[in-house]
Amino acid sequence: MIDQGANKIMECYGVKSGEKVLIVIDTLTPPSIGKSLFETAKNIGCEVILMTMLPRTRHGEEIPLPVAEAMKTPMLLSPPRLFP
Numbered sequence: 001m002i003d004q005g006a007n008k009i010m011e012c013y014g015v016k017s018g019e020k021v022l023i024v025i026d027t028l029t030p031p032s033i034g035k036s037l038f039e040t041a042k043n044i045g046c047e048v049i050l051m052t053m054l055p056r057t058r059h060g061e062e063i064p065l066p067v068a069e070a071m072k073t074p075m076l077l078s079p080p081r082l083f084p
Contacts, residue, residue, distance in 0.1 A: 006033075006040040013075070017045030021075045024067055026055040046075075 015021060021041040025034040034050050041048040053067050063071075 003036050003040065006036040009037065010040050010044060015041060015044055015046060015075065019046050019075050021046045021048045022070055023048065023050045024053065024071070025050070026053050028055045 023034055023037045023041070025031075034052065038048055038050045049070065051067055051070060053064055056063065062068075
């Protein structure tokens with residue numbers, strides 16, 4: 001089920017072979033979601049990076065600088081954030 005969802009997400013974003021894809025998840029996101037998105041992008045032929053960060057405590061809270069810098073790439077996939 002997760003793999004089908006990952007395929008649909010890639011389709012909706014219009015991800016194509018050769019693109020750079022950054023997937024950012026937090027530690028509240030099930031690892032299987034990040035892994036599925038990573039594998040799907042890899043199988044399409046993308047250059048893909050998966051980053052995991054600590055969850056933010058509220059909307060609008062600054063993200064870590066390394067994540068912010070990585071988000072300057074052309075393509076970004078980021079599952080919805082959960083808040084404790």
